[in-house]
Amino acid sequence: EPEVTQTPSHQVTQMGQEVILRCVPISNHLYFYWYRQILGQKVEFLVSFYNNEISEKSEIFDDQFSVERPDGSNFTLKIRSTKLEDSAMYFCATVLAGGFTGELFFGEGSRLTVL
Amino acid sequence: QKEVEQNSGPLSVPEGAIASLNCTYSDRVSQSFFWYRQYSGKSPELIMSIYSNGDKEDGRFTAQLNKASQYVSLLIRDSQPSDSATYLCAVMERDDKIIFGKGTRLHILP
Numbered sequence: 001e002p003e004v005t006q007t008p009s010h011q012v013t014q015m016g017q018e019v020i021l022r023c024v025p026i027s028n029h030l031y032f033y034w035y036r037q038i039l040g041q042k043v044e045f046l047v048s049f050y051n052n053e054i055s056e057k058s059e060i061f062d063d064q065f066s067v068e069r070p071d072g073s074n075f076t077l078k079i080r081s082t083k084l085e086d087s088a089m090y091f092c093a094t095v096l097a098g099g100f101t102g103e104l105f106f107g108e109g110s111r112l113t114v115l
Numbered sequence: 116q117k118e119v120e121q122n123s124g125p126l127s128v129p130e131g132a133i134a135s136l137n138c139t140y141s142d143r144v145s146q147s148f149f150w151y152r153q154y155s156g157k158s159p160e161l162i163m164s165i166y167s168n169g170d171k172e173d174g175r176f177t178a179q180l181n182k183a184s185q186y187v188s189l190l191i192r193d194s195q196p197s198d199s200a201t202y203l204c205a206v207m208e209r210d211d212k213i214i215f216g217k218g219t220r221l222h223i224l225p
Contacts, residue, residue: 031211042217043159043203048210056212091158095211102147102207106158 004107023075023092031095119216134191138204147207
């Protein structure tokens, strides 16, 4: 059973539409990350989230992006108005509680296709 | 711009030989370093973490860290066809920001 579950596995959307990607870690995960990977390119850091607030974010993570953990379980990434260049695989990753080691557990990813 | 550099490969290694993967990083204050394996179409999977200078061994894998040279490497002994994948070097810059290199594609020749 995966440590981190992501939904949807694949989403196709029209440019300009809002998209919400969800991540459900098992218990005892304390730090949450979103990364994206455009096809054939590197895994890019978007944002880290700890104690219900953003800890670090990259230049990619502009006003179109937001994250939240609304119910203490799900961790979501929202893209308000998608662009063609947002097409990528989005990975949620978490770190276990009990001391921050930086060892990331990745979900299986959500593939976003923007048309 | 902080960077993690890797040779993109492909690196071809005969089955049973040692595969050597290298990584350099630009942020001198980085303290934590990681190697991930990514199969095509899959998510990254942690192989090793290393935090202090020297070698760290785990089964067929050995990570090596040289902070003075800002250099991290991964050795895979007795390479198997199942080791064919892209290997990602990751560095924790500050606080909790972890960035990845582009990865090295490794191909084990049967």
